[in-house]
Amino acid sequence: MLAEIITIGDEILIGQIIDTNSAWMAKQLNLIGVSVKQITSVSDDEQHIIEALALAEKRADIVLITGGLGPTKDDITKKTLAKYFNMGFRNDAAALEMVRQIFEKYKRPLLDINIQQADVPDGCEVIVNKNGTAPCMWFEKNDTIFVSMPGVPYEMMYLMDDEILPRITSRFKLPFIVHKTILTANIGESFLAKEIEEIEDSLPAHIKLAYLPKLGQVRLRLSAKGNNEVELKKEVEVYAKQIISKVNKFVVTDEDIPLEKAILDLMKSKGLTLSTAESCTGGYIAHLITQHPGCSSVYWGGAVAYAYELKESILGVKESTLNTFGAVSEQTVTEMAEGAIKHFKTDYAIAVSGIAGPDGGTEDKPVGTVWIAISSKHKTVAKVFNFSNKRIQNIERSAASALAMLLNLLKETV
Numbered sequence: 001m002l003a004e005i006i007t008i009g010d011e012i013l014i015g016q017i018i019d020t021n022s023a024w025m026a027k028q029l030n031l032i033g034v035s036v037k038q039i040t041s042v043s044d045d046e047q048h049i050i051e052a053l054a055l056a057e058k059r060a061d062i063v064l065i066t067g068g069l070g071p072t073k074d075d076i077t078k079k080t081l082a083k084y085f086n087m088g089f090r091n092d093a094a095a096l097e098m099v100r101q102i103f104e105k106y107k108r109p110l111l112d113i114n115i116q117q118a119d120v121p122d123g124c125e126v127i128v129n130k131n132g133t134a135p136c137m138w139f140e141k142n143d144t145i146f147v148s149m150p151g152v153p154y155e156m157m158y159l160m161d162d163e164i165l166p167r168i169t170s171r172f173k174l175p176f177i178v179h180k181t182i183l184t185a186n187i188g189e190s191f192l193a194k195e196i197e198e199i200e201d202s203l204p205a206h207i208k209l210a211y212l213p214k215l216g217q218v219r220l221r222l223s224a225k226g227n228n229e230v231e232l233k234k235e236v237e238v239y240a241k242q243i244i245s246k247v248n249k250f251v252v253t254d255e256d257i258p259l260e261k262a263i264l265d266l267m268k269s270k271g272l273t274l275s276t277a278e279s280c281t282g283g284y285i286a287h288l289i290t291q292h293p294g295c296s297s298v299y300w301g302g303a304v305a306y307a308y309e310l311k312e313s314i315l316g317v318k319e320s321t322l323n324t325f326g327a328v329s330e331q332t333v334t335e336m337a338e339g340a341i342k343h344f345k346t347d348y349a350i351a352v353s354g355i356a357g358p359d360g361g362t363e364d365k366p367v368g369t370v371w372i373a374i375s376s377k378h379k380t381v382a383k384v385f386n387f388s389n390k391r392i393q394n395i396e397r398s399a400a401s402a403l404a405m406l407l408n409l410l411k412e413t414v
Contacts, residue, residue: 004060008067033174067151069134071113087121095135176229181256215400275344276302277336280354315339337375
């Protein structure tokens with residue numbers, strides 16, 4: 001079964017908001033065996049919406065639409081759907097009652113434009129939105145199902161979980177889609193592909209291998225589709241083991257988790273602790289780590305120390321080191337990392353100091369120069385990187401490189 005997702009709203013196309021709805025819906029559909037054919041974003045323009053609907057009808061069995069259902073004049077999705085399906089309007093009693101209840105709950109006056117939100121195309125099935133005033137509408141045309149939902153993420157999610165997904169699974173016999181993910185680090189995508197070429201060539205037609213590269217990492221995803229979930233899982237596991245055996249020294253984990261979570265899990269299993277000393281990354285490494293529940297069992301904390309004075313007072317960097325070599329140097333990041341272990345009393349520490357940009361560079365230390373040090377209680381390794389002149393990219397690359405270095409030291413010492 002094929003699905004298409006259409007998101008409606010000028011705010012998406014001008015970059016004012018990020019379309020998180022499509023990613024979430026695609027993931028949920030995949031879990032029940034529905035493949036997403038295409039994701040399209042269109043403006044609040046009647047003709048654009050109609051064209052998108054017509055194209056989706058040719059490609060997909062079910063079309064999921066979000067956005068443009070508010071009470072204001074710029075929200076034109078409902079009127080456009082009525083035109084596309086050649087329908088008039090009716091006032092839906094259940095939808096109106098839900099609108100009344102919401103306004104009573106928040107003790108707000110019910111305006112005419114709010115009452116009009118219960119007006120729906122007369123040929124659709126209304127699915128009451130229990131978390132908002134915009135009703136969900138279900139249409140069917142030429143064997144294609146169209147579902148229009150509000151663009152507010154939590155409203156859409158409740159409707160999908162409570163209504164749309166259960167209806168799809170009960171109505172259609174869907175195949176199983178099984179995924180297996182292998183996270184690798186310290187090997188480029190092309191080199192990795194060369195290493196596992198024979199395994200990839202041996203995959204049967206119903207199993208696909210995807211390469212998902214990301215700063216210093218490549219995620220391999222095996223995907224299988226069929227009618228027997230148990231057999232699919234067994235089959236995918238066979239090929240996953242072959243890949244892991246072939247490139248074992250580059251494998252971080254065979255779970256679908258980010259690098260920092262894999263490191264946290266490894267350190268937790270060994271009873272190890274971690275701290276950070278960040279300058280140019282401004283706490284970004286700490287953010288990556290602390291977004292994961294349970295991180296406090298490994299991560300004890302850290303410091304964001306830009307000024308020389310803080311590097312000295314918090315991390316114990318020598319004044320003479322800073323004056324002689326500067327903040328962006330092997331000597332400084334080494335003392336930062338070792339100082340973090342000493343002062344924060346952890347087993348391992350990450351230290352980063354660099355010139356993120358776009359200014360602040362010199363001839364011998366241009367923008368993008370970053371020194372990273374990783375320390376254990378027994379060993380410190382430091383390395384210089386020369387990234388670009390893009391600040392955000394430099395911060396992200398620094399964090400990815402630091403985590404990869406930490407992983408390498410853990411593999412050596414654990």
